Each structure stands twice: as C-alpha cells, then as structure tokens.
Amino acid sequence: MSVPMGTSIFLTSQKEILAKTFRVTTEYMPKEANALEIVDPFTHSIQWSRRFAGLKLYLSLLIFGWEGYEEVIDHQLKMGQLLRELLLENGWEIVNNSALPVICFTDKECAKDPQFIKWMCSRVIESGEAWLSSYPIKGSDTIRACITNYASGEENISKLVELIGQKRKEFILQRY
Numbered sequence: 001m002s003v004p005m006g007t008s009i010f011l012t013s014q015k016e017i018l019a020k021t022f023r024v025t026t027e028y029m030p031k032e033a034n035a036l037e038i039v040d041p042f043t044h045s046i047q048w049s050r051r052f053a054g055l056k057l058y059l060s061l062l063i064f065g066w067e068g069y070e071e072v073i074d075h076q077l078k079m080g081q082l083l084r085e086l087l088l089e090n091g092w093e094i095v096n097n098s099a100l101p102v103i104c105f106t107d108k109e110c111a112k113d114p115q116f117i118k119w120m121c122s123r124v125i126e127s128g129e130a131w132l133s134s135y136p137i138k139g140s141d142t143i144r145a146c147i148t149n150y151a152s153g154e155e156n157i158s159k160l161v162e163l164i165g166q167k168r169k170e171f172i173l174q175r176y
Contacts, residue, residue: 072150076101079147079157086161095137101147104135110171117141123167130160 080101096104110116121132135144
C-alpha cells in the first residue's frame with residue numbers, strides 16, 4: 001500500500017530560518033555553496049530528491065503566480081467566514097476563534113448527549129456530500145469543518161449548513 005505524500009510551503013524573507021529548517025547534508029549532493037553568490041536550493045528549500053514533494057507547489061506557483069495563490073487563500077478565508085455566519089444564523093455555536101477557514105462548532109442542546117458529535121460526523125460522512133470530523137476543545141468534542149478545496153463556493157457552504165441542519169433534526173427526532 002502506498003501512502004500519499006502531502007506538501008506545504010513555508011514563506012519567509014529571513015534566509016537564516018530557511019537554513020535552520022531545511023539544512024541537509026549528504027555525500028551524493030554538492031557541498032555547501034557558501035562561496036557562491038547563489039543560495040544552494042538543496043540546503044535552503046524543500047526536498048529535491050526523487051520524490052520531490054514540492055513539485056506540485058512549484059508548478060501551481062509557476063502557473064498561477066503569487067497573485068493566484070493570494071486569490072485562492074483570500075477566497076478560502078471568505079468561505080470560512082461565510083460558513084461561520086451561516087452556522088450562527090442557523091443556531092450553531094462557534095467554539096474556536098480563528099481567521100483560518102477551520103471552524104469548530106456545536107449545538108449546545110444536542111451536545112449534552114455524548115453521542116451527538118460522533119453521530120453527526122458519521123452521518124454527514126455517510127451521506128457522501130461532505131466530510132466533518134470531531135475535535136476536542138477544552139475537554140468537549142466539537143464538530144470540525146474546514147475549507148480545503150479552492151473550488152468550494154457559496155453554494156457548497158450553503159449545502160453543508162443545510163445538510164448538518166437536516167442531520168441535527170434527525171438526531172433530535174430519534175432522541176425523543
């Protein structure tokens with residue numbers, strides 16, 4: 001079984017942080033380039049080996065540029081804010097405080113039942129329409145949703161809120 005490799009990007013204008021983070025020395029790669037005017041990418045950037053996990057980042061940056069990255073990140077942040085607003089409008093309680101599009105939420109009444117969070121996450125996942133997880137905050141489980149797909153739009157967010165609203169109603173009906 002192969003395990004997919006993820007990748008990420010770390011941006012900084014401080015070269016010394018890059019050196020501390022990525023410094024690797026091996027016998028098969030060129031030695032330090034201190035005497036050169038260029039920065040040796042092997043010791044100052046992500047993996048350049050056979051797996052070259054950063055290729056997907058470099059290619060998307062090449063195609064979309066910094067402006068494209070900025071647009072996507074701004075869009076995801078806006079979708080996260082929209083999700084927060086719709087959750088609150090529909091009687092959910094937001095439990096975390098983050099500008100990132102990662103929202104932890106609950107229903108105060110339903111959450112009194114220790115099965116609610118697990119039940120809600122599993123029913124949403126079983127629907128095949130969305131994916132949620134549980135995440136503990138201050139000793140209590142919460143429902144965790146995050147905007148991870150750059151193509152997620154307002155209609156997707158609205159559908160998610162509608163779906164979890166339906167599942168909450170199902171939970172309440174089965175409970176009483």
